[in-house]
Every structure is written in structure tokens, then in C-alpha cells.
Amino acid sequence: MERKKITIVGVGLIGGSLALQLHEKKISSKLIGVETNEFHAQKALELELVDQILSLDNAIEQSDVIFLAVPVDSLVELLPKVLDKINNQVVIDLGSTKSQLVEAVKNHPKRGRYVSAHPMWGTEYNGPQAAVKGAFENVAVIICNSKDSDSDALEWTKKMFSKIRMRILEMDAEAHDLHAAYVSHISHITSFALANTVLEKEKEEEAIFELASAGFESTVRLAKSNPAMWVPIFKQNRDNVLDVLNEHITQLRKFKSCLEKENYEYLLELIVQANKIRGILK
Amino acid sequence: MERKKITIVGVGLIGGSLALQLHEKKISSKLIGVETNEFHAQKALELELVDQILSLDNAIEQSDVIFLAVPVDSLVELLPKVLDKINNQVVIDLGSTKSQLVEAVKNHPKRGRYVSAHPMWGTEYNGPQAAVKGAFENVAVIICNSKDSDSDALEWTKKMFSKIRMRILEMDAEAHDLHAAYVSHISHITSFALANTVLEKEKEEEAIFELASAGFESTVRLAKSNPAMWVPIFKQNRDNVLDVLNEHITQLRKFKSCLEKENYEYLLELIVQANKIRGILK
Numbered sequence: 001m002e003r004k005k006i007t008i009v010g011v012g013l014i015g016g017s018l019a020l021q022l023h024e025k026k027i028s029s030k031l032i033g034v035e036t037n038e039f040h041a042q043k044a045l046e047l048e049l050v051d052q053i054l055s056l057d058n059a060i061e062q063s064d065v066i067f068l069a070v071p072v073d074s075l076v077e078l079l080p081k082v083l084d085k086i087n088n089q090v091v092i093d094l095g096s097t098k099s100q101l102v103e104a105v106k107n108h109p110k111r112g113r114y115v116s117a118h119p120m121w122g123t124e125y126n127g128p129q130a131a132v133k134g135a136f137e138n139v140a141v142i143i144c145n146s147k148d149s150d151s152d153a154l155e156w157t158k159k160m161f162s163k164i165r166m167r168i169l170e171m172d173a174e175a176h177d178l179h180a181a182y183v184s185h186i187s188h189i190t191s192f193a194l195a196n197t198v199l200e201k202e203k204e205e206e207a208i209f210e211l212a213s214a215g216f217e218s219t220v221r222l223a224k225s226n227p228a229m230w231v232p233i234f235k236q237n238r239d240n241v242l243d244v245l246n247e248h249i250t251q252l253r254k255f256k257s258c259l260e261k262e263n264y265e266y267l268l269e270l271i272v273q274a275n276k277i278r279g280i281l282k
Numbered sequence: 283m284e285r286k287k288i289t290i291v292g293v294g295l296i297g298g299s300l301a302l303q304l305h306e307k308k309i310s311s312k313l314i315g316v317e318t319n320e321f322h323a324q325k326a327l328e329l330e331l332v333d334q335i336l337s338l339d340n341a342i343e344q345s346d347v348i349f350l351a352v353p354v355d356s357l358v359e360l361l362p363k364v365l366d367k368i369n370n371q372v373v374i375d376l377g378s379t380k381s382q383l384v385e386a387v388k389n390h391p392k393r394g395r396y397v398s399a400h401p402m403w404g405t406e407y408n409g410p411q412a413a414v415k416g417a418f419e420n421v422a423v424i425i426c427n428s429k430d431s432d433s434d435a436l437e438w439t440k441k442m443f444s445k446i447r448m449r450i451l452e453m454d455a456e457a458h459d460l461h462a463a464y465v466s467h468i469s470h471i472t473s474f475a476l477a478n479t480v481l482e483k484e485k486e487e488e489a490i491f492e493l494a495s496a497g498f499e500s501t502v503r504l505a506k507s508n509p510a511m512w513v514p515i516f517k518q519n520r521d522n523v524l525d526v527l528n529e530h531i532t533q534l535r536k537f538k539s540c541l542e543k544e545n546y547e548y549l550l551e552l553i554v555q556a557n558k559i560r561g562i563l564k
Contacts, residue, residue, distance in 0.1 A: 120495040140493055169492055182480050183493045187501040190472050192556035193533040198464050199558055201529055210451055211422055211465045213402040217563055218500050219469040224560045227553035231546055242541050245534065247483055251475040252531055259524050264513055271509035274474035276481055278506045281499055 001159055003029035004064040009056065009078065011035045011044035013123060014094050015069030016131030019049040021164040024133070032059045044128040060085050065156070068093040073232035076104050083110040090153040092117050096180060096229075097236040098144045098173035112150035115157040118142045118176065119166060120184070124224035141166040144173040181240035186248055188222050188230055189241070195223035283441055285311035286346040291338065291360065293317045293326035295405060296376050297351030298413025301331040303446040306415070314341045326410040342367050347438070350375040355514035358386050365392040372435040374399050378462060378511075379518040380426045380455035394432035397439040400424045400458065401448060402466070406506035423448040426455040463522035468530055470504050470512055471523070477505035 006022055008015040011033040022028040033050035035041040041053045060066060066082060068075055072095045082091055083105060091114045095101060102116055119141045123130060141161050146154050161168050171179070198220070234241055258267035288304055290297040293315040304310040315332035317323040323335045342348060348364060350357055354377045364373055365387055373396045377383060380398055387393055402422045405412060423443050428436050443450050453461070480502070516523055540549035 120493055122495065122497060139495075142493070167492070179493050182483060183498045184495050186476065186479065187498045189534070189537050190476055191501055192553055193530060193537055194469065194472055195556040195559040196533045196536075196552065197468065197526065197530040199555065199562075200533070201464060201526065210449070211402055211424070211461050212563060213404065213421075213466050215404060215504050216465045216469045218503055219473055220559055220563065221500055222497050223556040224563075225553075225557075227550050227557065230553060231550050234541060234549060235544075235546055238541050238544070242538065244479065244483065245538050245541070248475060248479040249531060249534055249538065251478045251482070252471070252527065252534070254478075255471050255475055256524065256527050256531065259516060259520050259527070262517075262520070264517055267516060268509050268513050270478065271474055271507075271512060273481065274477040274505040275507075275509065277477040277502055280481075281494060281502065281506075 001027060001163060003027065005030045005032070005062055007032040007034060007054075007059040007063040007066045008050065009034040009059070009066065009068045009082075010070035010074075011040060011049055011128050012069065013126045013130040014119070014121075015067065016044060016047070016049045016128040017121070017133075017135035018067060018069065018094070018119075019044075020131055020133050021136055022160075025163045027160055027163060030062075032063060034059045040128050047128055047131070049128055049131055056082070057085065060089065063089060065090045065092065068095070071095075071229050071232050072097045072101070072236050075101055076236075079114070080105055080108060083108050083114060086110060086113060089113060090115065090156055092157055094119055096122075096184065096233045098176045100236050102145050102148070102173045106148075111148055113153055115146070115149045115153055116144040116173065117157065117161070118144070118180070122225075124222055126226040126229065137165045139166055140169055142169050142171060142176050144171060144176050146170050177237050178240050181237055181244045185233060185237055185241050186244045188225055189234075189245060190248065191220055191222035191225075195220050283309060283445060285309065287312045287314070287344055289314040289316060289336075289341040289345040289348045290332065291316040291341070291348065291350045291364075292352035292356075293322060293331055293410050294351065295408045295412040296401070296403075297349065298326060298329070298331045298410040299403070299415075299417035300349060300351065300376070300401075301326075302413055302415050303418055304442075307445045309442055309445060312344075314345060316341045322410050329410055329413070331410055331413055338364070339367065342371065345371060347372045347374065349373075350377070353377075353511050353514050354379045354383070354518050358382055358518075361396065362387055362390060365390045365396060368392060368395060371395060372397065372438055374439055376401060378404075378466065378515045380458045382518050384427050384430070384455045388430075393430055395435055397428070397431045397435055398426040398455065399439065399443070400426070400462070401443075404507075406504055408508040408511065419447045421448055422451055424451050424453060424458050426453060426458050428452050459519050460522050463519055463526045467515060467519060467523050468526045470507055471516075471527060472530065473502055473504035473507075477502050 006028040031050040033044050033053045034056050075095045121139045288310040313332040315326050315335045316338050357377045
């Protein structure tokens with residue numbers, strides 16, 4: 001695979017982790033960062049995630065490939081502008097929601113140069129200092145509406161993801177957003193709500209800190225996640241997230257009803273049912 | 283610390299993990315298991331968690347200390363029987379709920395020999411094969427109603443927990459059960475309910491498996507937990523769990539309302555509030 005000059009717009013958790021992979025797998029000959037946050041720009045250079053920081057226009061001019069790794073509300077603004085500016089470069093976004101984004105550039109004359117991708121990876125931390133080496137290895141990446149991408153752009157993107165050892169899946173943007181609501185977005189809502197539940201009731205915060213078990217930390221971990229990333233995701237995927245959230249509240253009410261009515265046989269059934277997740281996850 | 287002959291009733295996840303610690307820290311001169319599940323008894327011997335399996339009566343007769351590590355519904359039956367049988371041995375339970383248990387032996391003539399303890403550790407797996415080496419290190423253990431224990435029994439118990447490097451906290455059984463509802467029990471209910479949400483809606487199970495991110499696995503991990511352990515916990519701690527569950531549903535409804543009304547400012551506030559969990563957990 002010939003090395004490319006690559007720009008990453010947004011050198012945070014995702015962009016920074018990708019930069020590490022592109023460098024390690026010798027996919028990039030040069031890594032350029034575009035970063036409006038001064039502190040993040042400085043950190044990205046210090047941590048050697050990118051070789052230099054440039055303005056968007058300069059970066060695009062010097063690059064073969066441009067990755068967009070900014071929050072999804074910014075993506076919807078940024079992507080058409082980037083497509084306006086490119087010649088024949090490949091543009092790949094890494095956002096967590098897809099329908100509004102592909103819709104926004106559906107009729108753009110450069111639509112073919114764009115590949116819509118979502119690596120199913122993240123942590124509750126953010127910024128370049130949160131970048132993780134080897135982050136994407138053996139993780140799924142979903143490519144959406146690939147038939148709308150030029151075949152050379154799509155082919156390079158797939159080769160690149162394969163080389164950083166991601167498992168490539170393809171689906172249309174609408175299917176992606178529905179699945180993402182189930183396997184990612186709802187987990188964040190439950191975790192945020194669980195944190196607020198505990199913070200609301202447990203005024204003796206010291207007690208939580210002292211007692212918190214691994215189980216609690218595991219379910220509440222995502223509640224540390226960055227609102228600047230997550231509010232736009234929930235906004236763009238509102239309908240799907242609302243459907244799943246309604247279903248989740250219904251499921252919680254079943255547990256509540258079991259306890260209220262002291263129906264422990266049904267409570268057992270609900271838990272046995274939940275255990276089936278064993279067969280789906282490892 | 284003089285080595286003791288120690289019995290563990292219930293050589294599963296908790297009993298088995300404790301056995302490994304007692305052996306490693308040279309607290310036990312002999313480890314006896316009492317285990318009604320034939321398969322678990324066999325496994326516990328194979329894995330060398332205990333030196334031998336005996337009947338409850340024989341085990342008690344030969345021991346200085348008896349740990350009870352069975353589900354909390356069995357504990358309420360078992361603890362008074364064990365106290366009936368002992369002379370001067372120390373009896374320690376490791377159950378996840380405490381109020382009903384201490385109530386059940388409140389007036390027992392041997393109450394002083396009993397120490398009520400809850401190590402804040404567990405995994406979603408069960409049985410002796412799930413035992414983990416070093417499991418309890420740097421984990422909190424709560425000792426309840428310690429004033430009702432004889433001072434020698436309490437002192438030995440504390441020394442033992444310190445030697446396996448647990449952080450000892452003391453509180454009364456009622457406070458324990460309230461805190462446990464917040465920092466442990468509700469996490470399990472949300473996780474069970476989340477698993478059921480996804481299983482209900484996502485009929486294409488293959489898609490979940492393929493897409494499931496680390497975030498999803500983290501929040502749904504506890505849904506693999508053993509119903510035989512958890513139904514009795516929810517039953518014994520019903521009132522506290524119901525209170526927390528009601529609060530949790532209220533918190534989820536706030537997220538729902540934000541999305542329904544497209545009130546993204548308040549959604550941001552809710553997430554910023556949830557982020558405060560950062561200050562409490564590491």
C-alpha cells in the first residue's frame with residue numbers, strides 16, 4: 001500500500017487514535033492535523049500524533065486523504081465545505097451518526113470522493129491525550145452507502161481499515177443509525193441516567209467512592225463521556241434513540257412491577273432472558 | 283497471625299476466590315469446602331480451591347472459622363443452623379444483603395460468634411471455575427453491626443480482611459442495604475433491562491454481535507449474572523431497590539423528555555451533571 005499524505009481534522013480521542021494507527025502501520029508518509037482548539041493542537045504535536053498543524057485549506061491542498069473526526073454537528077457543516085475544496089482527494093468521516101450526514105452531501109458533485117465510516121470504538125475520555133495505541137484493532141467499522149463512493153476511494157478506505165485490522169461491515173446509513181442506537185447510544189443514556197440517580201440520592205458522596213464495586217464502575221463508566229460529542233449524536237439520532245429509550249423504560253418497568261407485586265417467578269424469567277446476552281457477546 | 287482450619291460453605295465465585303486468598307496469604311492451615319452441588323464440589327477439588335469436601339457437620343467440627351458464601355436466601359436459613367451447631371468458632375457470612383440476615387439471628391445465644399461482612403466484589407460469572415486469584419485486593423469490605431460480634435471474633439475477622447488487603451468499612455445493616463442498592467443492585471437491574479431491550483428489538487442478533495462496542499459490553503456485562511444469586515438479593519432488598527429503581531426511571535424520563543421536546547440545552551445540563559461522577563470514581 002503506497003504511503004499517503006494524510007490530514008486528520010479534529011485530533012482528539014478518535015482522530016488521535018487513528019493517527020497512531022496510520023503511523024504505526026506505515027499508511028501515512030505525513031500526518032497533518034487540523035485543530036481549532038489551541039490546547040489540543042499543542043498537545044497533538046507534543047504527543048507526536050501529527051507531524052504538523054495546518055489550516056484546513058493548506059492541509060487539504062497538501063493531502064491525498066482527509067479524515068474528519070469532529071463531533072457530528074460540526075461534521076454536517078464541515079463535510080460539504082471540504083468537498084467543495086478538494087480536487088480528487090479521498091474524504092472519510094468517522095462520525096457516530098450517518099443519516100443526516102450522507103443526506104447533506106447526497107447531491108454534491110464530489111460525493112464520490114467521500115466514504116462514510118464509523119469505527120465502533122471510543123472511551124469515556126476525550127482530547128488528544130486520550131488517544132490510545134492499537135485502539136481500533138479487531139474492532140468493527142461500518143461503511144455506509146458505499147455504492148455512492150467512487151470505487152477507488154472505497155477500495156483505498158477498505159484496504160486502510162483492513163491494514164489497521166478493523167472488521168469491515170457495510171450497511172446503509174439508516175440501518176447504521178438504528179443499530180447504533182441499540183448497541184451504543186442507549187448504553188450512554190442509561191449510564192448518564194444511572195450516574196444522576198446515584199448523585200441525586202447519595203448525598204454522602206464519600207460512601208459511593210468507598211463502596212463502589214467493579215460492577216458499578218462498569219455500568220457508570222460511560223457517564224464520564226463528553227457532552228460536546230454526545231448531545232449532537234442524540235440530536236441527530238433522536239427518533240431511533242427515543243424508540244430504544246421507550247423500550248428500555250418499558251423493560252425497567254417490568255422489573256419494577258415484579259418487585260412491587262413480589263412476583264419473583266417473573267423476575268427470575270426476566271433475568272434468565274437477559275442472560276441470553278451471553279450467547280451474543282463473548 | 284496464627285493459621286486456622288477454615289471451612290467455606292459454598293465454593294463458588296465468592297467462596298472460591300476467598301479460598302485462593304486465604305491460602306495465598308497463609309491464613310489457613312487447612313481449607314474445607316461444603317458444597318451441595320456435586321459438580322461444583324468436584325471442580326473445587328480439581329482446581330485445588332479447597333483441600334477436601336466434607337458435610338456441614340463434619341466441617342464445622344473440624345474448623346476454627348466458618349465462612350458462609352451461599353446466595354442470600356439460603357443464608358437466612360443456614361446461618362441460624364450453623365450458629366446452633368458451633369461451640370466457639372467464628373462464623374462470617376459474605377452475603378450482598380444484610381438486614382434480614384442480622385435480624386434472623388439477633389437473639390441467637392451464639393450471635394457474638396458471628397461477623398456480618400460484604401466484600402464489594404463480584405463478576406458476572408459463577409461457580410468455582412469463576413474464582414479469581416487476588417480478587418479482593420484493594421476492594422472495600424463492609425462489616426455490619428460489629429458491636430453485636432464478640433471482640434475476639436471481630437478482631438480476627440478484621441485482621442484477616444486486612445491481610446488479604448481489603449479496605450474495611452463499618453456500618454449498620456440498614457445503611458449497608460441502602461448503599462448497596464445504589465452502588466451495586468441498581469447497576470444489575472439496568473444491565474438486565476438493557477440486555478432485554480436490545481434482545482427484544484434487535485432480532486438480527488448477528489448485527490449486535492458484530493457491532494457491539496466496548497461501551498455496550500461494559501454496560502451490559504452484568505446482565506450475564508446468575509439469577510440464583512440475584513433474585514434473592516432483589517427480594518431481600520426490595521424496598522431500597524424499588525426506591526432507587528423509581529429514581530432511575532425518573533432520571534431516564536428526563537432524557538426522554540429532552541429528546542421529545544428537543545430541549546438540547548437541558549440534555550446538555552443532564553450530561554454535565556452526570557459527568558460529576560468523574561470526581562467520585564477514579
